Amino acid sequence: MNLILFTFIVLLGFTSYYFGRKKAYTIQSSNKRLTALPQFYGYYLAIWCAIPAFIIFSLWAIFEPTIVKLLVLSDYSNQSYLDDELNLIYEKTKSLSRGQFTGEITPFIEASAEKYLSLRSIAQSSKAVIVLSIIIASVAYAYKRISSNSRTREPVEKFLNAVLFTASLAAILTTVGIVFSLIFQTIDFFKVIPLFDFVFGTHWYPAKAFVRDSSEALDPSMYSDTFGAVPIFAGTFFIAFIAMCVAIPIGLMSGIYLAEYASSKVRQYAKPLIEILAGIPTVVYGFFAALTVGPFLKELGTSMGLEVSAESALAAGGVMGIMIIPFISSLSDDVITSVPQSLRDGSYAMGATKSETIKRVIFPAALPGIVGSILLGVSRAIGETMIVVMASGLAANLTLNPLESTSTITAQIVVILIGDQAFGDPKTQAAFALGMSLFLVTLCLNIVALRVVKKYREKYE
């Protein structure tokens, strides 16, 4: 029903566009000067069709369920039901009307279900009638306006402006909403767990929080020595460090090769091939790390007499580094290519060789951009989850031995939130606290990276 109505309104929109444009041609043929191009007349009418439809649809979506519920439950108002019971009755009514109800059917509920269905159908048809009549009225009004050849270009441009503004507003509001939900949960968490214990505690063992019987009162003292985040922060930075040890040299060198040495033909094929690396899902990297690299390192280590855990920081960090190579390579390639050719010419004309030119002129000139690309790579390494979960284990060891397993912030959030969670429990809230700290770290990195990149831009434009 809704779909038919919607299709109909869309068709109506196209029709009014057509009529608006036609009207413009009629005005033009009577030798009057149009105030805008003919299609603006069409857009104008179509907008007058779309806006009322959108408003009524949204209002309906907001108010219809509440009103129907009120009307259905009004039959029960003379009996003294609690709110919860009324809600239950309403849920039963709804599922019965869909034919999905499996419990015992009482005549009361059956009557309610019938009433519910009839109310819904009344609502649907009245919605159709109201929408269509209002659309027709508004399109007629707009048609009258364009007949008198009043302005259409400005309203259309304003409308587009408003639509684009709304889209960006939605993105910003979502971000703000997410940040606020993080903040409030984090504050709740720190009401139970002292900030000091979280930041400086060296023992992370959230599984201990499972042991609590939910009927018992919350006793903060039992969480002491449970949520010390030092091991996982250390693990995060350690794995990110290993990853960057792999990604920076390889990425940078391949970027320099692509930008300066590769012939245009090699570059044409090599660059997309390297960028394919960036398109591989991280899960795939994850099981590559867990099932191929991890066991290989273990075997290699054993043959050399070293004790290597099958899930090691080295395996996770190494594979993560491979994942980040294309970011650094591709970004630094772009940065190096955008160094003006005149600088290269200047250097070559002085008798400098290619490597001297790169080392002394191009690299320093491109450095800010390269640093920016590295920082973006670091923030990806810190935020990466899947590879760590699969390849580096979940036990939060405080270690600097790359051959042992360690864990990261992201992996711990996964551990905490997998399965059933109780809201308002410090264990669940710990995930928010971790998320918040992760957010702060990557935010700082991104701000620094963007600043550096911006500084670079000012230099050459």
Added chain:
Amino acid sequence: MIKIKAKNVDVFYGKKQALYNIGLDIEENQVTALIGPSGCGKSTFLRCLNRMNDVIDICSVKGEILINDFNINDKSCDVVRLREKIGMVFQKPNPFPKTVYENISYGPTIHGMAQSKQEMDEIVETSLKKAALWEEVKDRLHEPGTGLSGGQQQRLCIARAISVRPEVILMDEPCSALDPIATAQIEELIDELKKEHTIIIVTHSMAQAARVSQNTGFFHLGHLIEHGSTDKIFKNPDNTKTQDYITGRFG
């Protein structure tokens, strides 16, 4: 005395021929101007003289270019040494994004010309003095070269070119991005520099060619139409095309 002798030079960009059978002698310690309409190949010819066309993948150069009787198109030619001897100044000032000092010390450093800090300081000072820039920048040697004015930047590039004491300086429309005052300064400088260097300048300005050069070559559509002393080319050219170009009837 002849410094550079070009014989039968053909240049191709891919399959397109840009220069046809150029033969031109360049006199030592004189200024030679190359003139001609846009796209006539004069800059391409200039870039042959220090093998800057090597940088362009699709460009190939045929024929002989003898500098001090040595063919620079020969396989045995060391491009690094060649470019040390043949300096170049470009159309747009292109100082490196480094300090004024580092811009000048760049060449001497890569050619290992200074053993100590004092020697380097000396090279920087004499180069800047020769480029008539010393008085203006002596207090800001350690500020970025890109912060100078356009004319100063171009003189910085000239100073950079002469820092390695080249025998020849190639100038590719060095004044086209500058205002008349900066242009006059550079022209004065060119006159001064020809005492120690052989200068070849590509220019679009007929007046500039007449003012600064002793010899002129006129290029048209990849051919060297006429060359000789500037006086003769401007007052009594042999070829009607040269006559038409110089009097402004085409180009």
